[in-house]
Amino acid sequence: MQFKIAAEDQPGVGHLNNFRSSEMYLIEAEAEYFLNNLTAAQNALNALTRDTGRDPEYNCGKTGDELLAEIKKYRSIELWGEGFEWFDLKRWGDTIERHTYEDGGNFITVLAVTINPNDNNKWTWRIPLKETDYNHAIGSNANLESEE
Known part of the structure; x- marks a missing residue:
């Protein structure tokens, strides 16, 4: 059991976010990558990581397979414990x-x-x-x- 999202009662009961802005940035980054809009994908990762203050020094300059690997890495970090990994692996064929x-x-x-x-x-x-x-x-x- 994970306790990433606070519950106000027994474990598993509480206010759960259905969508978070970080998920939207990551969806955008992946979509832009697969549309071959690499600058837009990089900008989405920068908006998520640098512009929110998570890592003020972050600047995504990766392209190609390295950019996809970066998107995957940030999905695994940001969305840990929220039930996305299996669907991500299935979608990517990983x-x-x-x-x-x-x-x-x-x-x-x-x-x-x-x-x-x-x-x-x-x-x-x-x-x-x-x-x-x-x-x-x-x-x-x-x-x-x-x-x-």
């Missing part, structure tokens, strides 16, 4: 790398694994068969009903 304590990570040996998106159906969540068997609105039963 690999999950879990390292042991000895290798500088925070996983016990049995959980220190590397998972490639293609190893698991590109991380597509599957609906359990019993759900499609008993819910006529989804799955193969929906097709059968429409044919009748």
Whole structure:
């Protein structure tokens, strides 16, 4: 459990932000990068990091793969614990790398694994068969009903 966002009652209860301005800057930076507007992507990172006082000396001058790596790094720092990482990795097609304590990570040996998106159906969540068997609105039963 993380306690990044304060709760006023039991853990998990409280005022949760749905969107934060930092998320918007990071979305803008990524979008501009993929639109090949590198200066706009750099400016979004500068607005997030330098102009907010997080790091007054920061000035993003990276381009190409280094710029995307910078966007990814700042997404992981800024959005830690908010449920974005899995979707980011899925969108980018990146690999999950879990390292042991000895290798500088925070996983016990049995959980220190590397998972490639293609190893698991590109991380597509599957609906359990019993759900499609008993819910006529989804799955193969929906097709059968429409044919009748």
